[in-house]
Amino acid sequence: MSIQLRERILFRVLQLIVVVNVIAFSNSKPVLNKPDFPCKPPHFDSYPFCNTSLSISTRAKSLISLLTLQEKIQQLSDNASAIPRLGIPAYEWWSESLHGIASNGPGVNFNGTVSSVTSFPQVLVSAASFNRSLWAMYNLGQAGLTFWAPNINIFRDPRWGRGQETPGEDPMVVSAYAVEFVKSFQGENWKSDDGGIGFGFREKRVLKGFGEESDRGDELMLSACCKHLIAYDLEKWGNFSRYSFNAMITEQDTEDTFQPPFRSCIEQGKASCIMCSYNQVNGVPACLRGDLFQKARNEWGFKGYITSDCDAVATIFEYQNYTKTHEDSAAGVLKADKGKVQEKDIDRALLNLFSVQLRLGLFNGDPRKGKYGKLGPDDVCTSEHKKLALDAARQGIVLLKNDKKFLPLNKNAVSSLAIIGPLVNNISQMGGGYTGIPCSPKSLLRGLEAYVSKTHYASGCHDVPCNSDAGFHEAVRIAKKADFVIVVAGLDLTQETEDRDRVSLLLPGQQMSLVTSVARTSKRPVILVLTGGGPLDVSFAEADSQISSILWIGYPGEAGAKALAEIIFGDFNPGGRLPMTWYPESFTKVPMNDMNMRADSSRQYPGRSYRFYTGTQVYGFGHGLSYTNYSYKFLSAPSELTISASLKAGSDKNILQQTGSRLDYVHIDEVTSCTSLRFHVQISVTNAGDVDGSHVVMLFARVPKVSQGTPEKQLIGFDRVHTVAKGSKEISFGVDPCEQLSIANKHGRRILPLGNHVLMVGELRHSLTIETY
Numbered sequence: 001m002s003i004q005l006r007e008r009i010l011f012r013v014l015q016l017i018v019v020v021n022v023i024a025f026s027n028s029k030p031v032l033n034k035p036d037f038p039c040k041p042p043h044f045d046s047y048p049f050c051n052t053s054l055s056i057s058t059r060a061k062s063l064i065s066l067l068t069l070q071e072k073i074q075q076l077s078d079n080a081s082a083i084p085r086l087g088i089p090a091y092e093w094w095s096e097s098l099h100g101i102a103s104n105g106p107g108v109n110f111n112g113t114v115s116s117v118t119s120f121p122q123v124l125v126s127a128a129s130f131n132r133s134l135w136a137m138y139n140l141g142q143a144g145l146t147f148w149a150p151n152i153n154i155f156r157d158p159r160w161g162r163g164q165e166t167p168g169e170d171p172m173v174v175s176a177y178a179v180e181f182v183k184s185f186q187g188e189n190w191k192s193d194d195g196g197i198g199f200g201f202r203e204k205r206v207l208k209g210f211g212e213e214s215d216r217g218d219e220l221m222l223s224a225c226c227k228h229l230i231a232y233d234l235e236k237w238g239n240f241s242r243y244s245f246n247a248m249i250t251e252q253d254t255e256d257t258f259q260p261p262f263r264s265c266i267e268q269g270k271a272s273c274i275m276c277s278y279n280q281v282n283g284v285p286a287c288l289r290g291d292l293f294q295k296a297r298n299e300w301g302f303k304g305y306i307t308s309d310c311d312a313v314a315t316i317f318e319y320q321n322y323t324k325t326h327e328d329s330a331a332g333v334l335k336a337d338k339g340k341v342q343e344k345d346i347d348r349a350l351l352n353l354f355s356v357q358l359r360l361g362l363f364n365g366d367p368r369k370g371k372y373g374k375l376g377p378d379d380v381c382t383s384e385h386k387k388l389a390l391d392a393a394r395q396g397i398v399l400l401k402n403d404k405k406f407l408p409l410n411k412n413a414v415s416s417l418a419i420i421g422p423l424v425n426n427i428s429q430m431g432g433g434y435t436g437i438p439c440s441p442k443s444l445l446r447g448l449e450a451y452v453s454k455t456h457y458a459s460g461c462h463d464v465p466c467n468s469d470a471g472f473h474e475a476v477r478i479a480k481k482a483d484f485v486i487v488v489a490g491l492d493l494t495q496e497t498e499d500r501d502r503v504s505l506l507l508p509g510q511q512m513s514l515v516t517s518v519a520r521t522s523k524r525p526v527i528l529v530l531t532g533g534g535p536l537d538v539s540f541a542e543a544d545s546q547i548s549s550i551l552w553i554g555y556p557g558e559a560g561a562k563a564l565a566e567i568i569f570g571d572f573n574p575g576g577r578l579p580m581t582w583y584p585e586s587f588t589k590v591p592m593n594d595m596n597m598r599a600d601s602s603r604q605y606p607g608r609s610y611r612f613y614t615g616t617q618v619y620g621f622g623h624g625l626s627y628t629n630y631s632y633k634f635l636s637a638p639s640e641l642t643i644s645a646s647l648k649a650g651s652d653k654n655i656l657q658q659t660g661s662r663l664d665y666v667h668i669d670e671v672t673s674c675t676s677l678r679f680h681v682q683i684s685v686t687n688a689g690d691v692d693g694s695h696v697v698m699l700f701a702r703v704p705k706v707s708q709g710t711p712e713k714q715l716i717g718f719d720r721v722h723t724v725a726k727g728s729k730e731i732s733f734g735v736d737p738c739e740q741l742s743i744a745n746k747h748g749r750r751i752l753p754l755g756n757h758v759l760m761v762g763e764l765r766h767s768l769t770i771e772t773y
Helices: 003-018 056-065 069-073 123-127 171-186 251-258 260-267 290-298 312-318 326-335 343-359 383-396 444-449 472-481 511-521 539-543 560-568 585-589 652-659
Strands: 225-229 273-276 305-308 398-402 417-420 455-458 484-490 526-531 547-554 630-636 640-643 665-667 679-687 693-702 714-723 728-735 750-753 755-761 764-772
Touching: 056 343, 069 343, 123 171, 123 383, 123 547, 171 251, 171 260, 171 714, 225 260, 251 260, 273 290, 305 343, 312 326, 326 343, 383 560, 398 539, 417 444, 417 472, 444 455, 444 560, 455 472, 472 511, 484 511, 511 526, 511 539, 539 547, 547 560, 630 693, 630 755, 630 764, 679 693, 679 714, 714 728
Parallel strands: 225 273, 273 305, 417 455, 417 484, 484 526, 526 547, 640 764
Antiparallel strands: 398 547, 630 679, 665 750, 679 728, 693 714, 693 755, 755 764
């Protein structure tokens, strides 16, 4: 897709998020033709905060100066109170839009003119497409202008119930997703220098902020919120709960795993909100980690407000016993320090809150006369949006197994089809967590029936937990008679969701027995379709010759049924890749509360993610098959780089030079010019088969193991390219060695290893030697 086309589609789709933004300032049900808003006449001419010719900071400070202390306090929760004497309606900050507008937050409802919105695939499925342009285009909906998404926590443990909401386990991929989401969501008012990816109380959320105010001209279309800062990836496991869990993380893991997505979300995405998490981090509640907030503002350039997760301030006292009273918790969050809050702390928080609202245009008068004022219900659930949801599902579905090229099926040669599984005829679970009311949902059964008129359906299990085999007999009966058989198994929100982690990686209940029973009796090998976000140990199916093909569809959204049918019957060539390692059941012996990413053989700890995991796997990160075959060729890449580093007193390099030992690495902050080291890798991608296809190219690097905890390999670039049968495409990856070939040492400092680096794409290898003067 061309940049121009991408931007046109992006802008058109994202405009629709504000279809009923006119209802943002209201606690009542939406009334599209009579919006409530601040700065109406005569207030528009009475107050400086309504004067659009003034700077954002001037307007925000003017508004704050007019408020009483009580009015100020009432603005610090998600449901900010109205200020009638100034003509300011109430405002609900909390709206959710993880993969389309969701009904979770109180700022969203579907009781008005707009009763449904397009439901896109869950984030993990979209991430499986490895398509930056696709990630940037699928947000639309209604409600307020402040949305608390994306979720950019690392999918660290396969049992995590909310892993489905994230872009996966790789910090580079999660960072890329974060940047695309936020820039697109907020209107793409910012561009990175090089276009690359760097690294009250009960039922209320406390909003805060300190530091520099927003610059004039930083207009926002919407406000995105990067959550959950930081190291949040446990719901309820054993005796551990997200409300009290103390995530003990090393400086090394913080620097190269947990922190990069948030840094990218702020530095390059320019997110206008950060959400702090429930858990503690190294003994301190995340919402009291003033060091992280100051780093975000002072080092990463954060301009915006900070919100706690729901009840996260209350949990500091109620669950963690970190403070003596509720008041101490609130004061600590606002100050992220010791001592009670002062009015100046509240004013700093309000400055950031009002600055975001002003940047959104909420104090610019009648929204119907504004930039998006003519948008209405006809701009929601359009054919363009439905096509986009379909394309997102197509690109995210992953073909895990395809023995003897069993798929695709010839739709003209399938006389009958048996479709078996508890989710086959259920549309309620197609979207996963944080989903709204979809426009045109279809069950998997309906999608497949569009290709084969003679179909037979049996649930096999009453539900996903599958605690009884009472329905097996009917499933086996229809499987024996059918020409081809599809079994749908896997997870739904009864198994994985917010506040619920899994304890097993196997298929729930007796689902495995259902699959094998059907496979043993069917005329031909069966096709297994897997649902859900979390990885599954389906090694039994991978090894079973009676199960010819396995497809992972995750939570594919409202168009998932059509996308799956198109792939099974060959109208679309699958090209998705797993954004997460699929571990064997034995991994459940690893304590979920152990946050360490690196393997430790001394305690038989296997590590986590493809970068550090040393155990066996069912499917690896990046695994995904196609109906065609691809080959690669390095067209150009340097074979050696020589770097210059400025010596600092007491540095490792000085010490090594004095002793005459060989230098293994340099600290990044000692490299004279990282910019001068940047280079491009050009690769030719050839489609060697007879089918056109969209293919994900992944460029990895293996760096010299000069420091404890060096990754086995790390992703440094990816792209999705379309190739015709027997055709080739050339692609180019920009590489910044200081960023992409560096690693974190045990102290959390970035170092650039010297010696032989290996660039890898598929089975192809290219050596790159990096030395210093």
